[in-house]
Amino acid sequence: MLTQCLGIPHISTGDMLRDLIRHGAELKPCVAAKMHSGGLVSDEVVNLMVKERLSEPDAGKGFVLDGYPRTLTQSEHLCGWLDEQGIREVVIHLAVDYNIIIARLTGRRECPRCGTLYNVSFHPPKVDDVCDLDGEQLVIRDDDRESVIRERLDAYDRQTRPVLEFYQTAGRRVIQVDASNDPPDLVFHKIKLALQ
Numbered sequence: 001m002l003t004q005c006l007g008i009p010h011i012s013t014g015d016m017l018r019d020l021i022r023h024g025a026e027l028k029p030c031v032a033a034k035m036h037s038g039g040l041v042s043d044e045v046v047n048l049m050v051k052e053r054l055s056e057p058d059a060g061k062g063f064v065l066d067g068y069p070r071t072l073t074q075s076e077h078l079c080g081w082l083d084e085q086g087i088r089e090v091v092i093h094l095a096v097d098y099n100i101i102i103a104r105l106t107g108r109r110e111c112p113r114c115g116t117l118y119n120v121s122f123h124p125p126k127v128d129d130v131c132d133l134d135g136e137q138l139v140i141r142d143d144d145r146e147s148v149i150r151e152r153l154d155a156y157d158r159q160t161r162p163v164l165e166f167y168q169t170a171g172r173r174v175i176q177v178d179a180s181n182d183p184p185d186l187v188f189h190k191i192k193l194a195l196q
C-alpha cells in the first residue's frame, strides 16, 4: 500500500535472497561469491546486496525497506551509508502486543486440501475444524504452534528490538504505529498520517 501510494519500490531482503539463490552468480557476482564461500548469509553479504539494490535507478526517488536492517551491525552500516548519500530515513515501528500476535497465529487453521486459511477467533469456519468449501478436517501448521511462535518472538527480542532502541537513542526519526487490532487499510492510514 505504501509503495503504491508513494510510487517507490518495495525492497525486501527475503525476496532478494530467494532471487539470488534462484538466479545464482550471473546477477550479483560478488554477493554470490560470498554466499558460496561462507554458506551463512552474513551481515556483510546482506549489506552489500542492499547497497547494490539501492543504487539502482528506480530507488532514486525513495524506497521502502522490508526485513532490513535486522541486526545492530546492519543498522549501523545502513545509517552510515544513508548519511553519506544525504538520504533521511523514517523508521516505522508497527507495535503489536505479544498476546495478540500469539492469539492470531495460534488461532490459524488451514485446509490441507484447498489451502483456505481460517482463524478460530477472527474468521472461523461454519463448522468447527471443518473447511467450508470442501469439508476437509482443518490442521494447524507447524509454523503456527505456540512454542514455535514464542521462539520467534524471543529471537525478535534478542536481535531486532535492539535495532529499534538503536534508532531511538541515535535520535533518528521513528514513527510508532499501534497495529494491534486494526485491519491493514486502517494501519496504512495511520502510517500515512504520521508521515505527513
Ligand SMILES: [Zn+2]
Pocket (backbone or CB within 6 Å): 111, 112, 113, 114, 115, 116, 131, 132, 133, 134, 135, 136
Ligand atoms: Zn478446503
